[in-house]
Structure formats: C-alpha cells, structure tokens
Amino acid sequence: MTELEQITPDSPAALINRELSWLSFARRVLALAEDPGQPLLERVKFAGIMGTIYDEFAMKRIGGLFRQARKGWARRGPDGLTPAEALKACRAELRSQQQLVATVVDEQLRPALRDLGLPILNAGDLSPSQRDFLTRYCMDSVEPILVPLAADAAHPFPFISNLGLNLAVLVSEPGRRNPRFVRIKVPANRPRWVPLPDHAGWVPLEQVIADNLSAIFPRASVSACYFFRVTRGAKDDPWTDQADDEDVELSPGAIIGMVTAELSARKYAGVVRLEVSADMPAALRNWLAAQLGADPADVIATPGLLSLGDLMDLPVEGHAELRDAPHEPVTHPRLRALDRTDPAAVFDEIRRGDILVHLPYHSFDTSILRFLQSAAIDPAVLAIKLTIYRTGRRSPIIQALKEAARRGKQVAVLVEITARFDEAPNISWGRELEEAGAHVAYGVERVKTHVKLALVVREEPAGIRRYVHVGTGNYHEGTARLYEDLGLLSMDPELAAHAAAVFNELTGGIPAPTPGKLLVAPHDLRERFTAAIRREAEHTRAGRPCGIRAKMNQLQDPQIIRELYRASMAGVPIVLNVRGLCCLRAGVPGLSPTIKVYSTLGRFLEHSRIYRFENGGTPEFFIGSADWMTRNLSRRMEVIAPVNDPVIKTELEAILCTYEADNCSAWDMQPDGEYVLRHPAAGECRRGAQQVFIERAASSL
CATH class of the missing domain: 3.30.870.10 (Endonuclease Chain A)
Structure with a gap:
C-alpha cells in the first residue's frame, strides 16, 4: 500500500497546501507563455500576466505567511504545515517560477520578437545613432524628473516604494575611498518601453537611464549599475481569511477611514520580496536586503528584465497574425x-x-x-x-x-x-x-x-x-x-x-x-451544500442515480473537501472543474477513488461557478458568486441561486459537457497533486472549450 493509499479524510496529508496549490495554478498559466503553439504576442501577454500574478502572490500570500511566522505561530494548518514551513516551501517555488518565466522571456520571447522585427533591445545592442537618439530623449524627457538619492553617512537609506523599478548606482568620486550608493527610481509616468525611430524596436526605460548616467553625473564616475525592485506585504485587514482575523463592528464612516488608512499603510508595509538583477554582486544584494529589513531568503536574482507585468503594455501596433483571432461577443x-x-x-x-x-x-x-x-x-x-x-x-x-x-x-x-x-x-x-x-x-x-x-x-x-x-x-x-x-x-x-x-x-x-430560495452565506450556504453532498451518498447507497459535477475558481474548504471524500468513498462519481487552487487530492485509492479534478485555462479567465447534483435522477443546478472556500462559505456575504427553468438547465448541462470534452486546454490532476495537460488522441480534432463556445455563439447569429 502506498503512502497516499493510507490517507483518511481527516489526515492532514489529505489536503494540499493552499499556497502551494495556488503556485501550481500559476505554473499552468506559465505553460501558456511557454507554448510555441500560442500566437507570439499572446505568449508575451501571458508572460506579463505571470508578472502580476507573482506580485499579488508575494503581497498577499507570502506577506501573510511572513507575518504569521514572524509572530512565532507554530500552529499547523489543515494541511499539517506550520506558517514557517509553508513560507519556506512557497519562497522556493516562487523563486523557481520567477526565474523560469524570466528565462522564457529572455531566451524565447525576445529572440522571437527580434526575428519578426519587433525587438526589445538592450542598450548595448544599439547603433551609435540610436544611442544618440535615446540620449536626447533621456535628457529632454526623463532626466528632469529623476531624483537621485544617496545612501551614506550623511544620507539615510531612502524609502523604496512598493513594486517600483529602481537603479542601484555605484558612483566613484575623487578623494572618496568607497563608491557611493545612489538609488534612482524609474519614473512610472514615462513609458516603460521607449520606441526607437523607424519602428526599430523598444528599449526598456531603466536601460535608457543606465546608459546615460555619465550625463546625469557629469562630475563623477559610475563604476556599476544594477536594477532592483521591492515588494511590500499587503497589510492584514478584518475581512481577510488569514488565521488572525478579528471581528469588528464599525460605522460606514469608520470603515472608510480604516480602509483609507490601510491604503496608506500598504505603501509602507514590510518587505516580503527583493528582486535584483542576476549580475548584482552578492555583497550588494546582502547590503540592500539588510537596509530594507528583508530576509535573505526573499531575495530573488532574476535574469533579464524585471517588472514583467509591463509586458502586457508592450505597444505593438497591428500584427493581427501574432494574436488570437479577434473575439466579438454576440447579443443573446x-x-x-x-x-x-x-x-x-x-x-x-x-x-x-x-x-x-x-x-x-x-x-x-x-x-x-x-x-x-x-x-x-x-x-x-x-x-x-x-x-x-x-x-x-x-x-x-x-x-x-x-x-x-x-x-x-x-x-x-x-x-x-x-x-x-x-x-x-x-x-x-x-x-x-x-x-x-x-x-x-x-x-x-x-x-x-x-x-x-x-x-x-x-x-x-x-x-x-x-x-x-x-x-x-x-x-x-x-x-x-x-x-x-x-x-x-x-x-x-x-x-x-x-x-x-x-x-x-x-x-x-x-x-x-433562511432557508429561502437563495443559498446565502454565511447563513445557510455551507449547510445546504453539505446536505446536498450527503444526499448524493445516500442515493448511491440506495442504488439511485447519483453524482456531483461542479465548476468553480477555487476549492479549499476542509469541511467540504472531507464531505466530498466521504461521498467518493461511498461511490458517488464526482467531476470538478477547478480553475485555480485545489486543496483536494483526486483519484487517491481508498480516499477519492471516484473524484476527477481538472483545470481549464485559455485566453479568457474562467470565472463562473456551476454546481450540479444528480439528486436521484432529478438533477439540481445552482449558479452564483461562491467558491468552495472557507472565506466564501463562512466569512463573506455570498448568494447561490437554484436554476429551475428546464431550458436553462439544458444549457448548463451543455456547458459542463463542453468543458469535460475539452482535449487540449484542460489539465487533469494526478493523485500526487500534479497536473497533466490533455492532448488530442491520434487523428482527433482539437476541442478547446473556449473555442467551442466562441463558435457556438457565432453560429447562433
């Protein structure tokens, strides 16, 4: 008997860590940037999406785990990990993925753009005339708004704002033994991608500035220049699903005041990630981390470009052949x-x-x-x-x-x-x-x-x-x-x-x-879903038709997951389309033998929630705002509506079947929590669910 086969519904090992499962979802999105079958500019877009995904994960999830670990919390979560153990695992996986997507951009996407005459160039790649052009641009349009800030005995280390891109400049001066550290923030009100004349490509703004430091410091010598970026944790608030939530009772005015204060505090929250150029010397990395109060484990050395989220704004005009075919929604x-x-x-x-x-x-x-x-x-x-x-x-x-x-x-x-x-x-x-x-x-x-x-x-x-x-x-x-x-x-x-x-x-x-026509959280949504799951187990024991099919964004709630395990152990067939994180283990003998989990990804972000219960042969359908997450079931106002119209039930059935028949954009979860992308069988046509829906809508015109 394998280790997985010995798991019971109540075992910590029956649950996948929430943060690690979320990073598994990020890895599936990253595969879209890696996929040579995707149009090139769509791959570039997905690389940019990865940048924003990692930013939010660092702010919210790494930040939350960091605060819990710093407080010395040793309580193990439902998955058996302490905050410190989860933080360590997430740091390692985040670093690995960030370095991978940076490598994809540097070694695959930028060369492909260059081959098509759309290069993102380094300053060192430029001709003398192009460098002259960028020097004039820098001195006319950028240098006047730059604010060099030194850090030395007479100047305290400057405050580094959240997610800003910065230059770490080492400046040598006559009569001074050691170079002076100067930080220059790349201005966010200038285009990140500076266009060259004659549509010859773009140069990142930080490289334009770095290439003109001699003009910015005419009486000193620049000995080195590197790039870095700081991420600060999103401060906890009373509505988060962190373990240290506290109940609050506030008037509307107090809520507005508290949220306004939170927005201000977020700018100054603790550092949870320090991204630096891969060529930055270790001594300078460590010094920067110390000045920022960052843990050395949160320093990520990145090859190529930082702040990849800006790739979503790469100003490529035309080139429809490098994008997905335009999609125009049709009127119902x-x-x-x-x-x-x-x-x-x-x-x-x-x-x-x-x-x-x-x-x-x-x-x-x-x-x-x-x-x-x-x-x-x-x-x-x-x-x-x-x-x-x-x-x-x-x-x-x-x-x-x-x-x-x-x-x-x-x-x-x-x-x-x-x-x-x-x-x-x-x-x-x-x-x-x-x-x-x-x-x-x-x-x-x-x-x-x-x-x-x-x-x-x-x-x-x-x-x-x-x-x-x-x-x-x-x-x-x-x-x-x-x-x-x-x-x-x-x-x-x-x-x-x-x-x-x-x-x-x-x-x-x-x-x-309650109860009423709607299922409402936090009042009765959990209880009514739990009762529906248990009812399916009763149907299978009585030999009646049974089954659960659902589509959602996330699946994390331990109580619901254990109910699904028990239903599966009773023989209920369960098919779950979970786009993002999923803490349930699918297909584990003795635990979830009848559960299948898959994740659909594509050009559109899958966001709907559909719940279907076979109900002894009289299927029930529900749609609404809630995932099977603890926050949705217990800590938020949510509404799920039953669908009674037989025509719409048929439409929802067709939607679920289309997703299940997808053979090229769905990922199947394995018992160990890994995901495998589906591929068409030999001679089989591709059936991507989103493309099927596009064609179905167009054919209705």
Missing part, C-alpha cells in the same frame, strides 16, 4: 430583436422566461448593461438595487445608477470598499453615487460582501413586479470581455422576493430569512 438570441428605443422591451422578454447570459460569448453591453440602463430610464421602474464589488474606471453602470437617482427612482447600492486592491476607486464611486442621490451602504459588519446581485422593481398593470439578475462575476464592462461568467435574468417571484430580503440585510442589517 432572445435579446436581438428588441426595440432599442423601448426601455420596457428587456423586461417584456424576461417575463417570457428566464435568460442565461454566458460571458464573454454573449455581450455584456446588450444584456446585463442594457437591463440596468433600461431600468434607469424606464418610467415604470420604481427602484434599482445593486451590489458593486469591482467595476470599471468610467463605468456606464455607475452613470446609469446616477441617472436613475436623478429621475427620482429609489437607488440602493452596496459598495464593498474592502475589495482587495480596489478600495480607492470603490470609495470614490460610493461618494459619487451619494452625491447623485443614491442610498449607499459600505459593506456588512464582520464580513465582506461578494454577492453579485441586481434587483429592479417595476410598477405594471398587474401590480408591483421584481426582476432579478444573479451573476457569477462583477458588474464590470471591461472584465466582461475577458472573464468567463454566467448571469441569470429572471422574474421568478420567489427568487426576487428572497433577493429583496438579501438587499434588506445588505443595506439595513435585517437578516435574510
């Missing part, structure tokens, strides 16, 4: 013939039956956005209620809500101002809506609000009627073109009534009734 078939001048038309159509919107294959603008914009100007609409977790910088939804308020409609908006890294814009939106006359609530006591819910109240000849939208993604017109999500438009009276009760809790603190 049931919304195409609607009179664009009639704001009541969309509500008339919803009364004919529920509508399932599948983004980005269906258009957000002509479905969900139209629903809200129509509500804003429809004279029959009395009230609009909406949750905002993230939205666009110039959001038409915000404009629609402001217009509705100006027209005298009741507008109530829950603005979650603690949405990580979106706090500042959400505070701004909240104040803007208040000024327009909307009623704004800023979160719920003790928990984050992650609900994706909209409610429109109309006065119709038959009386007051409510229309509801339950979604899996944010009301964000930008991400709606990049994220795969689902949304249900319905006028089901029971569903709408319970949605109204949820809004009463969100804005007025009045607990929503």
